[in-house]
Amino acid sequence: MKEYRFVIKDKMGIHARPAGLLVKEAGKFPCKVTIEKDGKEVDAKRIFGIMGLGAKCGQEIILRTDGEQEEEALETLSKFLEENM
Amino acid sequence: MTLEGKSVFSGIAIGRISIFKKADQQVIRKKVNDPEQEIARFEEAKEKAKTQLMALYEKAMKEVGEINAAIFEVHQMMLEDPDYVDSVYHIIRSQGVNAEYAVASTGDNFAEIFAAMDDDYMRERAADVKDISNRLIEVLQGNEQGEIHTEEPVILFAEDLAPSETVQLDKSKVLSFVTHLGSTNSHTAILARTMNIPAVIGVDFPQDVDGKMGIVDGYTGKVYIDPPFSLMEEYQQKKEKDEEKKRLLLQLKGKENITLDGKKINLYANIGGVSDVAAVLANDAGGIGLFRSEFLYLESKDYPTEEEQFSAYKTVAEKMAGKEVIIRTLDIGADKQVDYFNLGKEENPAMGYRAIRICLDRPEIFKTQLRAIYRASYYGTLAIMFPMIISVDEVRQIKKMVETVKEELAKEQIPFKEVELGIMIETPAAALVSEELAKEVDFFSIGTNDLTQYTLAIDRQNQKLDNIYDPHHPAVLKLLKMVVENGHKEGCWVGICGELGADTTLTETFLKMGFDELSVSPSMILKVREKIRSIDTTK
Incomplete structure (x- = not known):
């Protein structure tokens, strides 16, 4: 399992549009992808899960990938976070 | 009569009021003999709804741009979300009820999660969940979505407008939006800004305003119903000045x-x-x-x-x-x-x-x-x-x-x-x-x-x-x-x-x-x- 810590920079937090894009990106990998905030962990391939975190600007989230292609997934998705959130 | 609300986009509109009527949507809980058949109906409706959303995405891309259109892509994802789908399946199977009811109650449950969040933007997303659920129910019931039936452009009054409703609207027929619910982050507000027309939210209006003349003052958030002639004249002048200003800005800002x-x-x-x-x-x-x-x-x-x-x-x-x-x-x-x-x-x-x-x-x-x-x-x-x-x-x-x-x-x-x-x-x-x-x-x-x-x-x-x-x-x-x-x-x-x-x-x-x-x-x-x-x- 791999993990990546990230602090949200977008002042709107993880709102619908980037959340949708993230789900799309995560869906491209066979491994398990999750996001944790304040001890609550959700499936990053599920839009309601991600939006339900209510992650806001300045808060830390942890991206985890586990299974097949986990390294590749972590690299792609962490880059996605840096660029979009 | 004068109504008051919060302006989300400035400007002046004068015209006849039309109350936006949503398609009649009554969901009755019915026991079914064959839950698997309801699941098949749900799957079919889901596919049809996705096709509709794809078309809306294309329409919105052309009319209001990619940023505003993205919401329909998110809606498609929501329809596919395993949590959402599982919940519908679960209600159909465990309670032995019709698909409409399962979708409606799943929609309500998910909307509540968003409504309870401590963030205006996220609370507003409850409307998205309801929107996709309503779409599914409409498909299941074979209904069409609400429309404005009018020849001349109107001031559109609504309880609230879901994103799909705002996109489906014939924009050339809308002078202004006035809604009871909604926030500065709502789709109505975003759309008003894109369309450059005044919009006022938080207006508690009686149903009998339908068809009356109205003035929307997007600077003060005031809405006048059946205004006296003198006020109409005053606002006609303000509107002309306002339009002149907007025209000048559009044409001349940044020019030498x-x-x-x-x-x-x-x-x-x-x-x-x-x-x-x-x-x-x-x-x-x-x-x-x-x-x-x-x-x-x-x-x-x-x-x-x-x-x-x-x-x-x-x-x-x-x-x-x-x-x-x-x-x-x-x-x-x-x-x-x-x-x-x-x-x-x-x-x-x-x-x-x-x-x-x-x-x-x-x-x-x-x-x-x-x-x-x-x-x-x-x-x-x-x-x-x-x-x-x-x-x-x-x-x-x-x-x-x-x-x-x-x-x-x-x-x-x-x-x-x-x-x-x-x-x-x-x-x-x-x-x-x-x-x-x-x-x-x-x-x-x-x-x-x-x-x-x-x-x-x-x-x-x-x-x-x-x-x-x-x-x-x-x-x-x-x-x-x-x-x-x-x-x-x-x-x-x-x-x-x-x-x-x-x-x-x-x-x-x-x-x-x-x-x-x-x-x-x-x-x-x-x-x-x-x-x-x-x-x-x-x-």
Whole structure:
């Protein structure tokens, strides 16, 4: 399992549009992808899960990938976070 | 009747009101014999809904752009979300009920999760969940979504508008949105901004307004139902002005002040306080040609300190981000009286103890202001101009004081920049000796209001004389021409900061005379720019 810590920079937090894009990106990998905030962990391939975190600007989230292609997934998705959130 | 709400986009709309009716959607809980058949119906509806959303995405892409269209992609994902789908399956199977009911209760549950979040934006997403659930139910029931049935454009009233509803609307039929629910982040607000039409939310309206005439004031958030004729007329005028402004902004913001034959002129704004800077920037002025410093003195109960003045000048300099700001030094006396100056009553105040005359007589007041301006000069591009000049001697006295102030600041190691010095030409005397005055300063700015009053010997406060107070008088225009020529001879730039600068019937004359700058009220900038761009000075 791999993990990546990230602090949200977008002042709107993880709102619908980037959340949708993230789900799309995560869906491209066979491994398990999750996001944790304040001890609550959700499936990053599920839009309601991600939006339900209510992650806001300045808060830390942890991206985890586990299974097949986990390294590749972590690299792609962490880059996605840096660029979009 | 007047209703009140919160404006989310400004503008004025006048027209007939139409209440948006949602398709009738009653969901009845029914026991079914074959839950698997309901699941098949749900799957079928889901596919159909996805196809609809794809089409909406395409439509929104064309009409409101990718950023606003993205929501329909998110809606498609929500439809596919395993949590959502599992919940529907679970309700159908465990309770043995119809698909409509399972979708409705899943939608409500998920919407509640968002509604409970401590963030306005996220709370607003409850509407998205309801929207997709309603779409599914409509497909399951074989219904169509609500539409506006109207020939003429209307003011659309609605309880709330879901994103799919706003996109499906025929935009050419909507003058304004008025909703009961919604927030500044709602789709209605976003769409109103994109469509550039007024929108007011949080309006609790009775159903009987349907079909009545209405006015939406997107500046105050007020909505008038069945307004009296006089109010309609008043708003018709406001609307025309508003549309003119929007049109000018759209066409002329960011454009140069250049004539058809390539002559350029600076178009600056006149302001009377720090808060006016927003209007200066919104109307795309090239700088501030007249910053009346009187407000500092008029708003205060005692002489404003150097610190107070410095802070105001610095703020304006910084907000203008390097664009020129011309501060006119204290111009009180005459019609502008301040108690603590103890100026006493005068027989003829317009010709009395005022402006630079006070400053030269009471140098301690003047010096405080000069120090404040020079200190602020470090934070932008400042210039100073002096009012009510009549002689070269006055200008030399001023320059001597300026030198003293600069020396003091240098000694105290307080940073400042070089500042252009100019004078206002508002007395016939100054106009007549402008050739000599030009050798002393960097620029002239003509105050046409006072220049007209002194040239024509007409008190501009006396209403009985309004009909003969004529700033187009040949005597005034001759003085203007003379000042430009004399200024240019000695390398000064010459501008106008009086009301005449905004008189578009004279713009061509000013350009032909060779003026380098016009400074007008912020709201006039674009109108004058439009005029300049239509003129050919060679003709």
